[in-house]
Amino acid sequence: MYSDVDRDALHVRAADAAYPIGTGAPRESYLNAARIIAVAKRAGCDAVHPGYGFLSENADFAQAVADAGLVFVGPPAKVQRLLGEKTAARRLAREVDVPVADGTEPLRDAAAARAAAKKIGYPVLLKPAGGGGGKGLRVVGRDEDFDPAWRGATGEATAAFGQPALYLERQIANARHIEMQILADSHGKVVWLGERDCSIQRRHQKLIEESPGPSVTEGLRAKLGAAAVRIAERAGYVNAGTVEFLVEVNGQFNFLEVNTRLQVEHPVTEVITGFDLVALQLRVAAGEPLPFTQDEIIRTGAAIECRITAEDPFAGFIPASGRVALVREPAGSGIRVDSALFSGMTVPSEYDSLLAKVIAHGRDREEAIGRMRRALREMRIAGIPTSLPFQRAALSDRDFVAGHYDTGFVARWHPTTADLTDGEAASAALGAVLAQRTRTERRAVATVDDPWARAGRADALR
Amino acid sequence: MRYEVTLDDRRVRVELGGDGRFTVEDRVVAADVRETVRGRQWSIVLAGESHEVTVVTHDPLRLDVDGHDVRATVVDERALRAGRGAVGARTGRVELRAPMPGLLKAVHVKEGDLVDADARLATLEAMKMENELLAPSAGRIAKIRAAAGAKVEAGAVLIVIASE
Numbered sequence: 308m309y310s311d312v313d314r315d316a317l318h319v320r321a322a323d324a325a326y327p328i329g330t331g332a333p334r335e336s337y338l339n340a341a342r343i344i345a346v347a348k349r350a351g352c353d354a355v356h357p358g359y360g361f362l363s364e365n366a367d368f369a370q371a372v373a374d375a376g377l378v379f380v381g382p383p384a385k386v387q388r389l390l391g392e393k394t395a396a397r398r399l400a401r402e403v404d405v406p407v408a409d410g411t412e413p414l415r416d417a418a419a420a421r422a423a424a425k426k427i428g429y430p431v432l433l434k435p436a437g438g439g440g441g442k443g444l445r446v447v448g449r450d451e452d453f454d455p456a457w458r459g460a461t462g463e464a465t466a467a468f469g470q471p472a473l474y475l476e477r478q479i480a481n482a483r484h485i486e487m488q489i490l491a492d493s494h495g496k497v498v499w500l501g502e503r504d505c506s507i508q509r510r511h512q513k514l515i516e517e518s519p520g521p522s523v524t525e526g527l528r529a530k531l532g533a534a535a536v537r538i539a540e541r542a543g544y545v546n547a548g549t550v551e552f553l554v555e556v557n558g559q560f561n562f563l564e565v566n567t568r569l570q571v572e573h574p575v576t577e578v579i580t581g582f583d584l585v586a587l588q589l590r591v592a593a594g595e596p597l598p599f600t601q602d603e604i605i606r607t608g609a610a611i612e613c614r615i616t617a618e619d620p621f622a623g624f625i626p627a628s629g630r631v632a633l634v635r636e637p638a639g640s641g642i643r644v645d646s647a648l649f650s651g652m653t654v655p656s657e658y659d660s661l662l663a664k665v666i667a668h669g670r671d672r673e674e675a676i677g678r679m680r681r682a683l684r685e686m687r688i689a690g691i692p693t694s695l696p697f698q699r700a701a702l703s704d705r706d707f708v709a710g711h712y713d714t715g716f717v718a719r720w721h722p723t724t725a726d727l728t729d730g731e732a733a734s735a736a737l738g739a740v741l742a743q744r745t746r747t748e749r750r751a752v753a754t755v756d757d758p759w760a761r762a763g764r765a766d767a768l769r
Numbered sequence: 770m771r772y773e774v775t776l777d778d779r780r781v782r783v784e785l786g787g788d789g790r791f792t793v794e795d796r797v798v799a800a801d802v803r804e805t806v807r808g809r810q811w812s813i814v815l816a817g818e819s820h821e822v823t824v825v826t827h828d829p830l831r832l833d834v835d836g837h838d839v840r841a842t843v844v845d846e847r848a849l850r851a852g853r854g855a856v857g858a859r860t861g862r863v864e865l866r867a868p869m870p871g872l873l874k875a876v877h878v879k880e881g882d883l884v885d886a887d888a889r890l891a892t893l894e895a896m897k898m899e900n901e902l903l904a905p906s907a908g909r910i911a912k913i914r915a916a917a918g919a920k921v922e923a924g925a926v927l928i929v930i931a932s933e
Contacts, residue, residue: 684836724777738822
């Protein structure tokens, strides 16, 4: 299915069948549950896979799909409701002896919240109870900043999740964002597949993920896996999911939330385990038991994913849209590219800025880093700014290479000047001049000599 | 034409000769240059070294040079002489447009004339005042598109100058 602005998108062209579901505005298409279900019925589908954006964590949608006699590929609505309300999920974690950061239940008003913040101690996190993914989340450092932050977060939570409820959590400084992939079948079996370190984030949105986490010991991994499985079992979880933790410098971990869907960064786990998670999701949705036990899961080597987004790292990662003039994707040993890019495409301003994911797999972290560096140097995207310069720099950053990084990495990062050889500098200078010349000439042609432009101008002046 | 190019914090002087030869930092370079994607990407072989330059964005000018990200500016000699900052090269053709609607009282040049930047080209009567319209850059008058006595709209192209 596709919205009007996605008519040319690769997913439409690769599919066996494609149905329009409305205009570019998400509410008119990808968030329109009724229209999606109607199209699924018309197309003769027996199941709906919600992907990883839009309605993928919407319990009402999962229920509507089931009510329409279709299979929802993901956890059932009641599980999504239970874990989707973040304070309920925290209670559930505590019931099965999984540590959670100091925090509160949903708060009534700013005054009550401010009192609670004082008790927990600043800095605190103001979080929407209704949803995760970093949206609507605020860090409050001081008491005097509390009220404006409360108002802002309430507005954002309402816009993003349709409900204003907020709760507070202690802000854990210099923490690492570690998440555990789980898979559960409908016969009560739950397994964990391994962790991903997703600490390289900006505005709480991930840019680089890797597995194994460079700071995760065998002991911590087993503890996180067991904790994730306990939470999933208590919730009656079915299908793929991710349990997120914040891990402090001393190895102390705190439950954060459960993402009740497939995640963008799932390829990291796929290349490490050799499993096709989407295929397994479909098997689970069809009622099949998991085809392996916990002991049969073998993790091999190290994997890194870079999310290439339409954002300008030289300008505070502001999102960009526009026409992609040129694309060349990397390839070779240990490189996988999941991409929506093609030359001539228009990156719509309506949706998320994710363009492509580059995944590198190596026998160890060093080899994975080397392959990723090579892949990023091979990659070309022109026409719009992308996050590529950030990831190229990060993969050569001393702290990243050493595995010493946390969720403050992007905030501390500054663009550096390129270290060019004389030959590269001479070529760059020539290229810059040629680019400028072609452009000036073309503009002159377009504005002066082009008969259509002239006619258009004449019309405009009439 | 001479250019001053900045690549991040590095300055490089480039000259493009009329015969297609390049001079970088006053040294003639034997560069085998191929435009691999029109106006976007060039393959440049320099004394056995193979380089690829891709224009990521034009404005601001960002380049990908063999997988290195470079923020660049290009200023040509005229702009340099005029003391203009890094606003981009001023090559090709430049238009003189009517800044406001009015009556073209006089055209002071004819096609083929060589003019300096800021030379008086035409007089436009508008809002009860006579306004002198000056050459936006030096060059040869390539085209005169409006005659004295004509009523012109704002934005209309009056004169086209070709730079030399």
